[in-house]
Every structure is written in structure tokens, then in C-alpha cells.
Amino acid sequence: MLSFSAKLLGAVAMLAAMWGLNSVDRPETRAWLRPAGTPPGPVRILRFYASVGLVLTGESAELCYGVENAKSVRISPPLPGVYPSARHCLQVVPEHTTHYTILAEGYDGRVAMQSLTLPVESAPASRAPSVSYAMVDQLPSAVAIAFSASGPIASYPATFGCSPSQVSSLRNMPCSSSMAVQ
Numbered sequence: 001m002l003s004f005s006a007k008l009l010g011a012v013a014m015l016a017a018m019w020g021l022n023s024v025d026r027p028e029t030r031a032w033l034r035p036a037g038t039p040p041g042p043v044r045i046l047r048f049y050a051s052v053g054l055v056l057t058g059e060s061a062e063l064c065y066g067v068e069n070a071k072s073v074r075i076s077p078p079l080p081g082v083y084p085s086a087r088h089c090l091q092v093v094p095e096h097t098t099h100y101t102i103l104a105e106g107y108d109g110r111v112a113m114q115s116l117t118l119p120v121e122s123a124p125a126s127r128a129p130s131v132s133y134a135m136v137d138q139l140p141s142a143v144a145i146a147f148s149a150s151g152p153i154a155s156y157p158a159t160f161g162c163s164p165s166q167v168s169s170l171r172n173m174p175c176s177s178s179m180a181v182q
Contacts, residue, residue, distance in 0.1 A: 043106025044068045046086060048114045055094060056123045063100060064089040067112075070104040094120050 046066035055061050067073055070084040077098065079090050084104070092098075101115045 041069050042108065043070050043104050043110055043112045045102060045104055045112045045114045048100075048102050048116060050100075050116060050118045051089070053119075055118060055120045057095070057120060058093070058123075060091050060093045061118060062089040063092050063118075065102055067102075067104040069106050070112075071107050072105045074103045076101045076103070092118070094118055096120050 044067065046068055048065045049063075051062035051064065063075070063079070065073070065075070065088060066086045067084055068086065073082050073084050075082050075090075077100070079092065081090055082088075097117065097119045099115060099117045101113060104112045106112070
């Protein structure tokens with residue numbers, strides 16, 4: 001007659017063998033429990049995009065994603081605050097052009113993957129605004145002055161203190177003028 005411990009050891013060995021054969025025979029049926037209300041089906045990436053097409057150095061963008069039937073989600077390079085969601089956005093401040101990849105693992109063990117590249121460029125050198133003006137024409141009762149502006153100028157108000165009687169020639173303008181570039 002077999003002892004109790006030998007019977008117990010045999011039963012445990014048989015259970016382990018059955019479990020091992022079951023998982024080797026059909027690995028695709030391995031599943032976690034889906035949360036209530038989750039539609040059945042394979043894992044899907046619904047969306048994965050950046051809020052802008054180009055980021056200037058030091059600026060931020062939103063990286064948005066949405067997944068369905070996922071038990072876990074990862075984004076590479078690793079970002080904090082990533083979890084399975086149908087609609088979620090993260091703020092990123094990449095230092096250089098970055099290739100992001102999202103991996104969503106389903107309850108059946110399958111994985112969905114998508115990638116995008118967010119280009120980063122250095123900001124263009126800013127130009128100082130410049131305004132130039134010159135007298136173009138002189139008539140007996142008026143003076144015509146031409147303006148040209150370049151650079152990032154919001155407005156350029158100008159005031160002139162000339163009366164037609166003060167202007168005697170193109171070379172001699174005893175009037176005053178002021179101009180502010182904003």
C-alpha cells in the first residue's frame with residue numbers, strides 16, 4: 001500500500017503534467033479575464049498621433065493614443081502615465097527628432113504595434129525689425145515719404161512734424177519726425 005505522501009506527490013505531478021500539456025497544446029487560448037463591459041475581440045490601436053507635425057527645440061507637443069481590448073500599453077521611449085485607454089494624451093518635450101512606438105498587449109497575449117516620428121528642429125535665428133523711410137517726391141503743397149519694413153514687426157506708428165511751407169528742397173528738411181518700431 002502506498003503511503004499518503006507518495007499519493008499526494010503523484011497527484012501533484014499529474015496536475016502539473018496536465019497543466020503543462022494544456023499550455024503547450026494551445027498557447028493562443030491563454031487569456032486573462034477581460035474587465036466587464038470590454039468588447040470581445042483582438043487588441044487594437046485606435047489612434048496614435050502627435051498634436052503637431054514639427055516641434056521647435058524646447059517646445060512641447062501632445063502624444064495621443066487610444067487602444068481597445070488591451071490589458072497593458074507601453075510607449076517607447078518610456079513615458080510616464082501610460083495605461084490602457086480609448087483616448088489619452090501625454091505631454092512630451094523631445095530634445096531631438098524622436099521615433100515613438102506604442103505596444104498594446106491584448107487579453108489573448110497578442111500584441112499590436114504602431115510607430116510615429118516627431119521631428120524636432122532648432123528655432124530659426126530671430127531677426128531684429130528694421131524700418132527705413134525716405135522722401136520720394138516733393139510737391140508745392142505736400143511731401144511724399146516712402147516706408148519699407150522687414151522682420152517681425154507688429155506695427156510701426158510714425159509721426160511727422162512738417163508743414164509744407166518748411167520744406168524747401170529734397171536736401172533741406174527742417175522738420176522733425178519720430179518713428180517707433182514695436
